[in-house]
Amino acid sequence: MSKPNKPITIKEIARKLRISPSTVSRALNDHPSIGLVTTMRVKKLAEELKYEPNQTAIFFKQRKTFTIGVILPKLSEPFFASAISAIEEVAGDQKFTVLLGQSLDNPERELNIINSFRTHRVDGILMSLGKNTTNLDFIESLHKYEIPIVFFDCVPEDVEVPKVYCDLSTGIQEAVQAFAERGHTQIALVNGPETLNASVERMLSFKKALEDHGLPFDDKYVVYSDLSEEGNYAAMEKLRMLADRPSAILAFNDYVTLDIIKFAKEKGIYLGHDVHVISFANYSMWKYMDNPPLGSIEQYPAEQGAQAAKILFQLIDKKESDAPIPNHILASKLVYQ
Structure with a gap:
């Protein structure tokens, strides 16, 4: 079995051209101290020999x-x-x-x-x-x-x-307004884990949006999930068991909304009629569904x-x-x- 060829080094190019390795290095990097003819000779031989820079050495240097x-x-x-x-x-x-x-x-x-x-x-x-x-x-x-x-x-x-994030309060304000314009007054929030910062932000913004639109806030309409399918089902079951069920739901994200849609079908609840849903993230999947949620909040x-x-x-x-x-x-x- 033949041995694999060793990588061509700057020293080998220098030996073949009878110049110093430092001159080869400078020529390969277009250093102004090296003449054009020498630079062209070095680069031509490097290409012929299939020379590849030693990335480890470059990383170390830089x-x-x-x-x-x-x-x-x-x-x-x-x-x-x-x-x-x-x-x-x-x-x-x-x-x-x-x-x-x-x-x-x-x-x-x-x-x-x-x-x-x-x-x-x-x-x-x-x-x-x-x-x-x-x-x-x-x-x-x-x-x-x-x-x-x-x-x-x-x-x-x-x-x-340094942080880059989306201010959810603007989208939540628009979501609550969309519900209010359609006559909804009993609006629920299916939230994520209570300890999650994103859940806290949703909760505070949701409460403020209700207040800004003159709608009542009721703790029973805020349910929490660990964001698993089982957790989302359990959260929806709490809302379903209420004597005065909500007619609109703001869901933590589009995956939670998918579980809400599945839950609703199993329980004979008609989306867009019995309950309207708005969620977060605006995934592209909704355009393929016959009965998508009312809307989704874009987070870019x-x-x-x-x-x-x-x-x-x-x-x-x-x-x-x-x-x-x-x-x-x-x-x-x-x-x-």
Whole structure:
């Protein structure tokens, strides 16, 4: 069995041309101190010999690996698929490679991915927190290793780190207004876990929107789910068992809405007649359904991903001053289906 050919080195090119390795290196990088003829000779021989730069040496010299890590709860969700596409486009323009990790909302798995990215010396991290994450000590650990991190979508509260997220209050105001204009006064919220920041934001914005439109707020119309199918069914069963059932529901996201639709069919509840539903995320799946929800609140995943990536590269390149980078907040919007 023949041995694989060894990679061509700068020293070998220098030996063949009878010039110094440093001259070869400068010529390959178009250094102005090297004449045009020498540069052309070096590049021509390098091409003939199929020379490839030693990326490890380049990384060491520039103190960069030209990789960023991205940590998301679930890569299969259309929301994060859109975000990833935008992130990879921005990273590609910067000649960076994107490494992906999904936490599956498991804090231990999430931390293992962070540690793996750290040991592989990624130049920065983009992250959307899992719904069960409470310990944020890893932020300080990354700071010690000078690895910048930018959060988007699901972001930590009361922590001074760059964040990109969507202000849900604007979309919720529009959703409640849409319900009110159709005569609904008993409006329910099928929310996520009570400890989740996104759930708290939805709850507070929902309550304020009702007040702003002169509608009553009643705790019994707010039910919580762990966002599993069983949890969503249990939440809907609580609403179904009420003597005065709600005629309109604001659902935590489009996946919860899918379970609501399935639940309604099984219980003989007619969407668009017995109850109207508005949810969050505006997934493209609704256009394929005969009986979609009334609407969904757009949260702009691609814009969030792209903006978060741009901020991260600012931090990596250190083009900005020491002043903290302000949070980037997008306004959500109700989209009718």
